Amino acid sequence: xILTRLNPALPPGGAGREGSATMSREAIVxxxxxxxxxxxxxxxxxxxxxxxxxxxxxxxxxxxxxDDCIRSAEELQxxxxxxxxxxxxxxxxxxxxxxxWLAMRSSLAGYSDQAMLAECEREEDLALARYxxxxxxxxxxxxxxxxxxxxxxxxxxxxxxxxxxxxxR
Numbered sequence: 001x002i003l004t005r006l007n008p009a010l011p012p013g014g015a016g017r018e019g020s021a022t023m024s025r026e027a028i029v030x031x032x033x034x035x036x037x038x039x040x041x042x043x044x045x046x047x048x049x050x051x052x053x054x055x056x057x058x059x060x061x062x063x064x065x066x067d068d069c070i071r072s073a074e075e076l077q078x079x080x081x082x083x084x085x086x087x088x089x090x091x092x093x094x095x096x097x098x099x100x101w102l103a104m105r106s107s108l109a110g111y112s113d114q115a116m117l118a119e120c121e122r123e124e125d126l127a128l129a130r131y132x133x134x135x136x137x138x139x140x141x142x143x144x145x146x147x148x149x150x151x152x153x154x155x156x157x158x159x160x161x162x163x164x165x166x167x168x169r
Contacts, residue, residue, distance in 0.1 A: 029083050033085070036087060045123040049120050076150075121161045135148060
């Protein structure tokens with residue numbers, strides 16, 4: 001690892017915790033791209049679930065959550081560009097496979113709002129794990145602030161989804 005103050009290639013204000021070593025540009029880009037994948041997975045998951053819920057109010061809420069994921073991905077994509085990387089534009093392949101499985105399973109068992117909310121909660125659990133992993137890295141402080149703020153948004157979304165799921169029982 002290279003000390004940020006000795007690495008002019010890093011953007012200004014990119015010092016790690018307490019002046020400690022920070023990640024390389026490549027590692028920062030990789031970490032941000034993993035978060036972008038999580039955002040894209042969330043966007044696609046919320047959109048898919050919104051199509052299958054019966055409640056118009058719930059459909060609107062899930063569509064809003066998908067829009068939140070889009071905005072988060074765009075913010076992270078701009079950081080990737082700032083660090084000289086190529087931003088991710090798609091979700092993960094594993095999530096796409098899971099959505100296909102969900103569609104098949106749901107077509108056999110029928111869709112329920114509670115099942116769709118449980119699926120959204122599962123997606124948020126996965127996103128949270130990625131955000132926690134990213135915050136365990138030595139990100140530059142300005143990047144860490146964005147990631148921490150977005151993680152709080154994921155937590156709030158997850159809490160809201162849990163309350164709605166519990167209320168749908």
